[in-house]
């Protein structure tokens with residue numbers, strides 16, 4: 736079996752993380768190196784390496800990640816303004832090869848991002 740991704744180790748409880756949400760399709764935890772007062776990663780339980788590996792059958796799952804972000808943003812008190820980001824590939828700064836949606840909020844977020 737392939738080695739677990741960092742996020743699969745968190746899912747399995749083999750690595751510590753501040754998990755803030757879980758359901759049958761995804762789990763979410765606070766980023767260890769937060770770039771905003773609220774910085775949560777929302778991760779599908781299904782191992783998809785990046786956006787380029789998405790298949791048409793994953794479309795409901797991706798939508799689920801976004802409704803999860805919406806709920807978490809409200810729960811965290813940043814529902815009036817937040818950002819969701821998928822980094823895809825090294826050029827975009829993706830460092831963990833397990834699809835994850837960043838949820839950022841709690842400060843003014845500049846545009847364009849760096």
Ligand code: AMP
Nearest residue numbers: 741752765766767768822828829830831
């Ligand atoms: P990306 O750069 O888009 O692949 O995002 C990966 C994110 O995972 C980064 O923002 C890291 O700070 C975060 N990260 C790495 N290791 C951990 C960890 N053990 N617990 C929580 N977040 C982590």
